[in-house]
Amino acid sequence: MMRPFTSIISPAPFYLSCINTTPIPVVVQLYNPGLTSLNNIPVSFSINGGPAVNETYLGTLASFGTTTYTFTATVSLSISGNNSIKAWSTYPSDVNTVNDTTGIIVNYSTAVIVPPFIDNFEFYSLCSSASNCEATTCNLINGFKNLLNGQSDDIDWITFEGPTPSTTTGPDLDFVPGNAYGNYLYLEASFCFGKTAIVQSPCIDLTSSPNATLNFAYHMYGNQMGSLHVDIYSGGIWINNIFTRSGNQGNLWHAANISLSAYAGQIVVVRFRGITGSGYASDMAIDAINLTNISSVEEDAGGFSITVFPNPAEGIFKLSISNLNNDEVSVGVYDMSGRRVVEVGYGVANGMLSSTIDLSEYDNGSYILKIMVGEEAKTIRLVKME
Numbered sequence: 019m020m021r022p023f024t025s026i027i028s029p030a031p032f033y034l035s036c037i038n039t040t041p042i043p044v045v046v047q048l049y050n051p052g053l054t055s056l057n058n059i060p061v062s063f064s065i066n067g068g069p070a071v072n073e074t075y076l077g078t079l080a081s082f083g084t085t086t087y088t089f090t091a092t093v094s095l096s097i098s099g100n101n102s103i104k105a106w107s108t109y110p111s112d113v114n115t116v117n118d119t120t121g122i123i124v125n126y127s128t129a130v131i132v133p134p135f136i137d138n139f140e141f142y143s144l145c146s147s148a149s150n151c152e153a154t155t156c157n158l159i160n161g162f163k164n165l166l167n168g169q170s171d172d173i174d175w176i177t178f179e180g181p182t183p184s185t186t187t188g189p190d191l192d193f194v195p196g197n198a199y200g201n202y203l204y205l206e207a208s209f210c211f212g213k214t215a216i217v218q219s220p221c222i223d224l225t226s227s228p229n230a231t232l233n234f235a236y237h238m239y240g241n242q243m244g245s246l247h248v249d250i251y252s253g254g255i256w257i258n259n260i261f262t263r264s265g266n267q268g269n270l271w272h273a274a275n276i277s278l279s280a281y282a283g284q285i286v287v288v289r290f291r292g293i294t295g296s297g298y299a300s301d302m303a304i305d306a307i308n309l310t311n312i313s314s315v316e317e318d319a320g321g322f323s324i325t326v327f328p329n330p331a332e333g334i335f336k337l338s339i340s341n342l343n344n345d346e347v348s349v350g351v352y353d354m355s356g357r358r359v360v361e362v363g364y365g366v367a368n369g370m371l372s373s374t375i376d377l378s379e380y381d382n383g384s385y386i387l388k389i390m391v392g393e394e395a396k397t398i399r400l401v402k403m404e
Contacts, residue, residue, distance in 0.1 A: 026105055026122045027086060031166045033095055035128040036221035036285040037251060041092030044071075046105045046120075048087055050079045056109065063105040065093050095126040129161035129220035130285070133227045133309040134330045134403060137162070138194045139201040142177040149183075149208035161220025172213035175203040175292065175304075184208055187240030188301030193271040194235070195334045196374065202237075204303035205244075207294040212244070219288040222309065230278040232288060233308040233328055238267040240299035244292065248276065251287035258291075271305070273327040273336070278309075310401070322391060326375075330401035333378030339371040339391070347371055348390045351400065354383065377402050 028045040044063050050056050059075040071091045079085055095101055106119035137160055145156035152167040156174040164174040180198050182188030187207070192200030205215050224230050236246055248261035261276050278286070294300045308328035322341045329335060339347065351360035359380055362373075377385065377400070385400040 026103060026120060028088075029093065029095075029103065029122075029124045030170060031122065032125050032163050032170075032218075033127070034218075034221055034287055035098075035126065036130070037287060038254060039126070040094045042095065043092055044089040044103070044105070046087055046089075047084060048075060048079055048107075049084045050081060053081050055080050055083075059087075060108045061087055061089070061105065062108065063089060063091075063093075063103060065103050066097060066101055095124065098126055098128045100125055125163075127161060127163070127220060130223050131161065131220055131309065132223045133230050133311055134401065135222075135307075135309040136328060136330060136332055136403065137307045138192075138305065138332065139177060139203060140195075142201055144178060144201070145174070145176045147176060147178060147183050147206050149206060149210065151210040151213060154206070158217065163218050165216045165218060171216040171291075173205065173210055173215045173294075175215050175217045175290070176206055177201055178204050178303075182206070182301045182303075184298050184301060187243075187299040189237040189239070189269075189271065189303050193237070193305040194328065194331070194336065196336075200305075202303045202305040204237075204301055205292050205294055207240075207242075207244075207300040207302075208298040210294055211296055211300075213294045215292045215294075217290050219307075222286050222288060224278060224282055224284050224286060227309075227311055228279065228282040229311050230282065231310055232274075232276040232278055233306070233310065234274050234290075235271045235305045235327065236263065236267075236274055237271050237303040237305075238263060238265070239269040240295070240301060241266055242295040242297035242299040243267070243302065244295035244300045246302055246304075247291040247293075248274075249289050249291060250278075250281065251289075252281050252284055256289075273325055273338075275327075324389060324396060324398065326387065326398055326400065329398075330403045331377075332404065333376065333380075333402055335375040335377070335387075335400060337371070337373050337375055337387075339389070340369065342369045342371065342391065346392070349373075349375070350388045350390075351375060351377065352386045352388065353380075354385070359385070375400075 029042045033039045056079045062070045062072045064070045075087045101124045104121040156176050165171045181190040192202040243266045245264040249258045306328045325338045327336050349362050382402050387398045387400050389396045
């Protein structure tokens with residue numbers, strides 16, 4: 019008796035339309051559990067119930083031996099969504115044929131996002147925070163995908179809310195909207211040390227976005243923290259580390275702003291690649307992925323730095339100002355007719371200001387943020403969108 023396939027090695031379970039998927043090799047693993055060698059093994063595959071492709075592994079597979087076979091024929095994915103690939107053998111002397119077939123489902127995504135785009139993970143289903151590493155899988159939406167554990171990476175990014183289970187690591191709240199019920203993605207590092215997790219975006223169309231910026235928030239608190247990397251697929255290859263952070267970054271959310279202007283006119287893919295550290299205190303998190311043509315960081319001539327993030331946003335904007343000289347700060351938000359919708363005065367502590375601007379109850383569209391620092395003024399355009 020022979021069980022010829024332990025798995026289908028290729029195609030992978032997930033492909034994007036903007037990544038070259040033609041031709042895709044079909045690779046299977048053959049296994050001989052019998053006491054005698056097998057020669058010249060017939061192998062076949064089909065896709066989506068179509069005609070069988072029949073070939074032969076020319077060689078000898080020893081007793082209890084394992085080998086791989088790559089078909090000369092390839093497959094092309096054309097059905098958006100799930101594609102079924104089945105592979106089998108018809109070895110003449112096999113008396114147990116029920117174990118000779120294997121199959122996989124390959125998801126082919128044609129999803130495309132165009133700036134401006136916001137994803138705060140608020141409508142994602144929460145996933146288990148159990149410390150079982152590769153065994154935990156977390157399904158995402160909006161075209162974002164956790165890659166397959168054990169094949170494309172090690173563990174999944176987990177959708178969560180509130181504090182992570184371990185103390186002295188991970189966030190207590192999400193970044194946007196910044197409350198106990200807000201969602202974020204994080205890595206559960208307990209007993210999962212030195213593990214890689216990759217979440218991949220859908221295709222991003224930059225053909226009409228010459229000055230696109232990728233903004234997101236990251237939280238890397240813990241004295242055993244690993245590293246976070248952002249990579250981009252461009253021109254048929256992955257370009258690694260267009261952004262990277264390593265080690266303990268403190269118990270707070272940070273805003274990252276990555277210019278994508280070098281990729282203007284292209285359709286690209288972004289992936290967030292997190293690697294856990296040497297111990298449990300490395301629960302890193304990301305939130306508020308935001309694609310825009312508006313820079314979220316402005317530098318004033320007076321030397322202070324203003325950050326508004328995300329921008330565009332669904333209503334909640336995070337405002338921070340640093341390098342202040344303990345001046346009084348006032349913030350006003352005006353609609354495009356000049357009507358003031360928000361006016362607040364702020365005090366400054368230790369040269370910094372951090373606050374939230376809430377436009378949730380106002381109409382979508384553009385607003386003007388006016389900031390007065392002492393006698394100096396700065397204006398920034400805010401965009402509220404769904």
